[in-house]
Amino acid sequence: MALQSKITVYVALAGVLAMMGGIIYYASLGNVELEQVEIELQSVELINNDTINDKIKLNVTFLVKNPSDTTFTVSVIDYNLYNNGVLLGPGKYSTEDVSMPGRASFFPDNEIPLSNIFVLNKANIESEIFNSIINGPNHFSAEGKIITQNTWTTIEKEFKSRF
DSSP: OOHHHHHHHHHHHHHHHHHHHHHHHHHHHHHHHHTTOEEEEEEEEEEEEETTTTEEEEEEEEEEEEOSSSOBEEEEEEEEEEETTEEEEEEEEEOTTSOGGGSOOBOTTEEEEEEEEEEEEGGGSOHHHHHHHHHSOOOEEEEEEEEEEOSSOEEEEEEEEEO
16 A cells, blocks of 8 residues: 555544544533523422322423523423422423424523423322312422433433422
């Protein structure tokens, strides 16, 4: 192999490695931006009291804010819901089965409420707690993790929030 051919191969290899390094560096910058996501429990509303099956349905709404300069989507909010300090159980908001272009886009300095239905079965909790959710007073809180994504990066961030 001629010397010029070897030099060309090495230059091409160096170019590919530099490009891969640039992609990795650019993707790592997104981690800092995505970790700025803010999430708070905005509301928990009783939407159905099924007295026949002893179940209640709650509409749980989180307000998700993007204070960064990067646009992202939210694929999952995994959380435990509490009322008056008592664990009611796990809940999950998920758009994992929706492609990124079909999800709500959180543009810079944007906030969007995300809601899901939380079903509570009376058999899974003490009856006094179940009845207090129906009659009040209620002080809901949630803790869990939020997963945000952009084209290059996915991050998980833990949160705790009171309503």
